[in-house]
Amino acid sequence: MPEVRKDPITGGWVIISTDRSRRPTDFYRGSTTKTGGYCPFCNGNEDKTPHEILAYRENGSQTPDSEGWLLRVVPNKFPALQIEGEMGRVGEGLYDKMNGIGAHEIIIETPHHDRTIPTMTDTEVESMFWAYRDRLIDLKRDKRFRYILIFKNHGEAAGASVEHSHSQLIALPIVPSKVREEVEGAKRYYGLKERCIYCDIIRQELDDNVRVITENPDFVAVAPYAPRFPFETWILPKHHESSYEESLRLEYKNLARITKDILSRLDKALENPPYNMIVHTSPIAEVHNDYYHWHIEIMPTLTKVAGFEWGTGFYINPTPPEEAAKFLREIVE
Ligand SMILES: [Zn+2]
Ligand SMILES: [Zn+2]
Ligand SMILES: [Zn+2]
Numbered sequence: 001m002p003e004v005r006k007d008p009i010t011g012g013w014v015i016i017s018t019d020r021s022r023r024p025t026d027f028y029r030g031s032t033t034k035t036g037g038y039c040p041f042c043n044g045n046e047d048k049t050p051h052e053i054l055a056y057r058e059n060g061s062q063t064p065d066s067e068g069w070l071l072r073v074v075p076n077k078f079p080a081l082q083i084e085g086e087m088g089r090v091g092e093g094l095y096d097k098m099n100g101i102g103a104h105e106i107i108i109e110t111p112h113h114d115r116t117i118p119t120m121t122d123t124e125v126e127s128m129f130w131a132y133r134d135r136l137i138d139l140k141r142d143k144r145f146r147y148i149l150i151f152k153n154h155g156e157a158a159g160a161s162v163e164h165s166h167s168q169l170i171a172l173p174i175v176p177s178k179v180r181e182e183v184e185g186a187k188r189y190y191g192l193k194e195r196c197i198y199c200d201i202i203r204q205e206l207d208d209n210v211r212v213i214t215e216n217p218d219f220v221a222v223a224p225y226a227p228r229f230p231f232e233t234w235i236l237p238k239h240h241e242s243s244y245e246e247s248l249r250l251e252y253k254n255l256a257r258i259t260k261d262i263l264s265r266l267d268k269a270l271e272n273p274p275y276n277m278i279v280h281t282s283p284i285a286e287v288h289n290d291y292y293h294w295h296i297e298i299m300p301t302l303t304k305v306a307g308f309e310w311g312t313g314f315y316i317n318p319t320p321p322e323e324a325a326k327f328l329r330e331i332v333e
Pocket of ligand 2: 196197198199200239240241290291292293
């Protein structure tokens, strides 16, 4: 009998097929092997992107937009939202609209075209997380923005149009509804129990030890109780922290380690699947709070969202998280 489970944070429902559950080998595998060829993100092609906003370089060259960088952040050449302009709500009556103000940046995580997070060095992955932090700190000073979303699409099926490993950042003049749902759910729980729901989930998962995939001193990676997608994985800081950029220096090292570890396990279990990775952090107006707990969600692109999901907001997931966690736990380096 399938199980219908409720996400304790958002209240969203998922249908978990427990009878004919699908193992890693049952999934269609879209290839994410790198093909090479011309690439605007490669070292030496700095003039093919807009001027860099931030770059990490070794002691050598300090000239912006020159070769020899370790990581670069550039504006998206085809931004979803525009950085120049005034905020303004121009809607009247029933239909609301506002100016498309926002920042859309690309974080080029490595100069090496063929590297992915599992094949990058620990330092490269750590730098990626530092760049997220640097950009968050800078952009949240801009009073026009209410939320900053950082995400990564890996592989064409997951929406990556350039194969060179990169993340994206979008600063928004509103708090997106998915984040609102989580924050509201967490606030509701806090109102009842005066505890952070994520902290409670972490405690319970570590006690049960059924859906935990791996952990280190600062982070734990779990298959959530009501995952929308097969092999969906959450990475959570063990100590309560409402905002990503507030983490301590050492934590980014452990964040890099656990993220690399999880993505390596997924690569092995599912043969280099396309995936989306998102960072969920508190809205800018609520940077410090006791109810919301920042985290990373990783969703391999293995199933398609179709009519039932669009029509109901229910997700059908053919792999119980307990089995997904077991597969991933048992993968050895
Ligand atoms: Zn490249
Ligand atoms: Zn917490
Ligand atoms: Zn989330």
